[in-house]
Amino acid sequence: MIFSNIPEVAADEVVAFEAGDHAAEPIVVKGGSGVIRSVKVVLGAGARLRLPVFVLGRGKLALTVDLAGAGAELHLYGLFIAAGMDADINVRVNHLASDTLSRQLVKGIATEAGEAGARNVDAEQGRGEFTGMIFVAKGVQRVDAQQYSRNIQLTPGARIVTRPQLEIYADDVKCSHGATVGGLDEEAIFYMRQRGVDEATARRMQLEGFVADIVSRCPTDDSRVEIAVRIDKLLTQ
Amino acid sequence: MLSIKDLHASVGGREAGEAGRGDGAEREILRGINLEVRAGEVHAIMGPNGSGKSTLASVLAGNPRFKVTSGEVLFEERDLLALSVEERAREGLFLGFQYPVEIPGVTMANFMKAAVAERRKALGLQTLTASEFLAMTREKAALVGLAPAMISRAVNEGFSGGEKKKNEIFQMAMLAPRLAVLDETDSGLDIDALRVVGEGVTALRRKDNAIVLITHYQRLLDYIVPDYVHVLAGGRIVLSGGRDLALRLEAEGYDGIV
Numbered sequence: 494m495i496f497s498n499i500p501e502v503a504a505d506e507v508v509a510f511e512a513g514d515h516a517a518e519p520i521v522v523k524g525g526s527g528v529i530r531s532v533k534v535v536l537g538a539g540a541r542l543r544l545p546v547f548v549l550g551r552g553k554l555a556l557t558v559d560l561a562g563a564g565a566e567l568h569l570y571g572l573f574i575a576a577g578m579d580a581d582i583n584v585r586v587n588h589l590a591s592d593t594l595s596r597q598l599v600k601g602i603a604t605e606a607g608e609a610g611a612r613n614v615d616a617e618q619g620r621g622e623f624t625g626m627i628f629v630a631k632g633v634q635r636v637d638a639q640q641y642s643r644n645i646q647l648t649p650g651a652r653i654v655t656r657p658q659l660e661i662y663a664d665d666v667k668c669s670h671g672a673t674v675g676g677l678d679e680e681a682i683f684y685m686r687q688r689g690v691d692e693a694t695a696r697r698m699q700l701e702g703f704v705a706d707i708v709s710r711c712p713t714d715d716s717r718v719e720i721a722v723r724i725d726k727l728l729t730q
Numbered sequence: 731m732l733s734i735k736d737l738h739a740s741v742g743g744r745e746a747g748e749a750g751r752g753d754g755a756e757r758e759i760l761r762g763i764n765l766e767v768r769a770g771e772v773h774a775i776m777g778p779n780g781s782g783k784s785t786l787a788s789v790l791a792g793n794p795r796f797k798v799t800s801g802e803v804l805f806e807e808r809d810l811l812a813l814s815v816e817e818r819a820r821e822g823l824f825l826g827f828q829y830p831v832e833i834p835g836v837t838m839a840n841f842m843k844a845a846v847a848e849r850r851k852a853l854g855l856q857t858l859t860a861s862e863f864l865a866m867t868r869e870k871a872a873l874v875g876l877a878p879a880m881i882s883r884a885v886n887e888g889f890s891g892g893e894k895k896k897n898e899i900f901q902m903a904m905l906a907p908r909l910a911v912l913d914e915t916d917s918g919l920d921i922d923a924l925r926v927v928g929e930g931v932t933a934l935r936r937k938d939n940a941i942v943l944i945t946h947y948q949r950l951l952d953y954i955v956p957d958y959v960h961v962l963a964g965g966r967i968v969l970s971g972g973r974d975l976a977l978r979l980e981a982e983g984y985d986g987i988v
Contacts, residue, residue: 684831685841687791688901689819689848698844702835702884 512539516712524550531555538562545710551578560593570710571599575621577606585626591634604647619651631662642672732767737801761965777962787913791825820852822908826898833885870903874930892923916950928953948980
């Protein structure tokens with residue numbers, strides 16, 4: 494299977510990276526049966542990791558990243574799509590060493606699935622959740638951490654919950670975080686329609702644009718295609 | 731080509747049950763517009779701020795923010811107001827936006843491919859091959875001095891003010907509209923960009939198309955010479971004339987004329 498770096502099992506998994514640049518294959522929770530996947534990543538001194546993560550369907554990813562050695566860097570790109578089900582990404586980034594850096598961009602889409610009939614059923618609503626914790630241990634120096642959560646709530650009955658959190662026990666820390674929840678940009682829809690693109694296609698193109706900068710972080714064509722197909726299926730249902 | 735008869739339009743009204751800001755009171759902005767545009771003509775619509783210039787452009791394009799309360803618009807003998815936004819565009823109505831919209835993640839190439847395909851379908855033409863599309867892109871980008879590489883960038887994202895306006899004219903060139911309504915295409919342009927945009931539009935001028943320029947200032951008309959100039963004030967066209975009217979407006983200001 495494609496996602497071979499991190500075997501897909503429900504139990505705890507631990508993956509370690511040594512010094513150097515690493516572009517990891519994505520961690521994917523494909524869901525369907527409410528699977529919870531718990532992964533721990535440990536970055537040693539000088540390990541710089543680019544990691545895409547996805548929850549595409551009913552399921553949850555609980556990810557912990559330890560920046561355990563000086564100079565470790567995490568560049569995390571996440572996407573969850575809750576289309577008529579719950580989809581959660583829960584990230585904890587532990588800055589355990591000095592001179593460590595973390596960047597997180599996690600995007601979410603929540604939408605009700607199917608036609609009107611399904612909307613009366615609670616479980617069909619579509620509820621996406623991001624919980625992100627940046628933890629900076631006592632005594633570490635020169636930590637630089639950013640975390641951004643960007644979300645689109647596509648239908649009125651869908652829900653997005655986003656909880657960016659900081660827990661900092663050191664002084665020399667540069668930290669920023671932010672979260673937004675909105676709908677599609679109606680001005681952009683009008684603009685595209687004015688060029689002859691029908692409304693459904695315009696909405697679809699905008700959504701694909703929204704997820705593009707996460708999907709593009711997958712390191713191989715195979716993984717990008719597999720993710721894109723999965724997203725397409727979720728947003729089409 | 732375009733025939734506007736006693737057009738009234740409002741903004742701010744709210745549909746039943748619709749949530750929104752403000753008090754929901756409707757405000758009439760267009761109060762009886764009459765205008766005839768024939769093929770081959772360039773019309774300039776000038777007027778002070780708040781006179782309804784941009785509203786007229788938006789209403790012609792079908793912007794759902796505005797509600798037409800009465801009047802008639804015929805475009806190529808068809809009832810324009812009965813058509814959807816995208817149908818108007820496919821039939822050859824182009825709106826150059828005063829504030830072109832940024833669409834993160836959607837490349838100019840994908841956007842234009844979709845738009846050009848729809849326009850060609852409406853014209854009964856075959857879809858372009860990838861190499862034909864690329865060649866057309868290069869040619870039209872050169873017309874307005876845009877680097878061909880911008881086709882791989884997201885729509886208007888990170889474009890400078892001048893690039894955004896050039897990009898509007900680039901899209902106009904790609905879509906070859908029958909009628910282009912250019913809403914304050916000159917705003918925010920420096921003199922060099924103004925000349926490039928003006929010459930680009932002039933190059934697109936043909937016997938079988940028409941252009942409506944909406945502008946606050948005379949300077950754009952140095953580069954795109956209009957056949958008619960209209961002054962819009964208080965939601966009505968209060969004065970029409972030739973090129974000299976624009977020069978008079980510049981010399982005397984709107985206060986002296988309106």
